[in-house]
Amino acid sequence: MLKTTITGSLPKPSWLAQPEVLWAPWAHKDIRKLEEAKQDAVRIAINDQEKAGIDIVSDGEQSRQHFVHGILEKIGGIDFEHKERIGIRDNRYQADCPTVVSSIYRSSPIHKDEVAFARKQTKHDLKFTMPGPMTIVDTLADNHYRDRPSLAMAFADILNMEAKEIEAAGANVIQFDEPAFNVYLNSVPTWGLDALNRAVDGLSCKTAVHICYGYGIKANLDWKATLGKVWNQYKIILPELACCEIDQVSLEFAGSRVPIELLALLSNKKDVLFGAIDVTKLEIETPEEVAAIIRHATKYLSPERIFPCTNCGMVPLPRSVANDKLKALSQGAKIVRSEL
Ligand code: ZN
Numbered sequence: 001m002l003k004t005t006i007t008g009s010l011p012k013p014s015w016l017a018q019p020e021v022l023w024a025p026w027a028h029k030d031i032r033k034l035e036e037a038k039q040d041a042v043r044i045a046i047n048d049q050e051k052a053g054i055d056i057v058s059d060g061e062q063s064r065q066h067f068v069h070g071i072l073e074k075i076g077g078i079d080f081e082h083k084e085r086i087g088i089r090d091n092r093y094q095a096d097c098p099t100v101v102s103s104i105y106r107s108s109p110i111h112k113d114e115v116a117f118a119r120k121q122t123k124h125d126l127k128f129t130m131p132g133p134m135t136i137v138d139t140l141a142d143n144h145y146r147d148r149p150s151l152a153m154a155f156a157d158i159l160n161m162e163a164k165e166i167e168a169a170g171a172n173v174i175q176f177d178e179p180a181f182n183v184y185l186n187s188v189p190t191w192g193l194d195a196l197n198r199a200v201d202g203l204s205c206k207t208a209v210h211i212c213y214g215y216g217i218k219a220n221l222d223w224k225a226t227l228g229k230v231w232n233q234y235k236i237i238l239p240e241l242a243c244c245e246i247d248q249v250s251l252e253f254a255g256s257r258v259p260i261e262l263l264a265l266l267s268n269k270k271d272v273l274f275g276a277i278d279v280t281k282l283e284i285e286t287p288e289e290v291a292a293i294i295r296h297a298t299k300y301l302s303p304e305r306i307f308p309c310t311n312c313g314m315v316p317l318p319r320s321v322a323n324d325k326l327k328a329l330s331q332g333a334k335i336v337r338s339e340l
Helices: 031-052 112-121 133-137 148-168 187-199 218-225 233-241 260-266 287-297 319-339
Strands: 056-058 076-088 093-105 125-131 173-177 206-211 248-252 271-277 306-310
Touching (some): 031 056, 031 319, 112 125, 112 148, 125 148, 133 148, 173 248, 187 233, 206 233, 260 287, 271 287, 287 306
Parallel strands (some): 125 173, 173 206, 248 271, 271 306
Antiparallel strands (some): 076 093
16 A cells, blocks of 8 residues: 555666756767666666665656657657747747657557566566657647647557557556646547547556646746646546546645645546655655655545655756655655554
8 A cells, every 4th residue: 555656757867868957968979878878777767766665666767868759759750850949838938849740650669678678677566658649749849730639649549559568568557648738728628538548548557647737947837836826727637537547647746736635536536646745846855744745645535546656757856866755755655554
């Protein structure tokens, strides 16, 4: 009970990529050196999680430059050479995005080998993350489909092929990251969930969706400041998610203004990867602070449904901070477990 896990990403070592930035440039141009550095970083990321006491581990997303563009680089029909600067997440910030120029297709497996490698490094349950269809569509310039639902469905088919191979390679949990769900609330029931359901069709491993308020970068902090005293985005989307095909929902609570009682909207039908670690601040939570927020969650959700987790990815944080936060997470969960 109260098995701990992380959202997905961990900071990269400086010998792999420039630390503490998003879209960080790789430290190696030579492809062989880069592959070797990625694999070494995965070994360390898994080892750090195990040492910290995390139950369900990930590869720390060490092999991808960005959580969306990492997979898009391998998909046909997308021009990566000519990036367009566009406003993403409803114009919250500008990003240089690749362009969809023709029908998209996958010519070969993308993540299968990475998962097989990570699988060999641990006996723990392994989680693997990919961006969800709506978030992909929102992180691209589209000069071909010119219709977001159609493009999302096309990506969902590709993600589903990937997911089936990732499951076969040994992942126990496959998570789709959908921060865009928290932005385009009205599109979640009209096409966001249809695309997500299509992405998980036919899988027998656990499936998860991660919906958050983003990393602690300035654009996100500025956006959060406009959201008022109570953040009620989950109030609109959780009743919809309660009825979807996904097993687990990863949500942000620590240090946020999300009312914890909104968990009741899931009607105890889903596991919750419960965000008990704030990734936007450098201070390390105490185990007691972590325990207190997990205890609060048990009022609205049975403990077997709660998986203490980080609020979001930790890639922009210093490595020592991320490591100490992992330890606080597992120690806090241990306190509450001993009380049940
Ligand atoms: Zn997130």
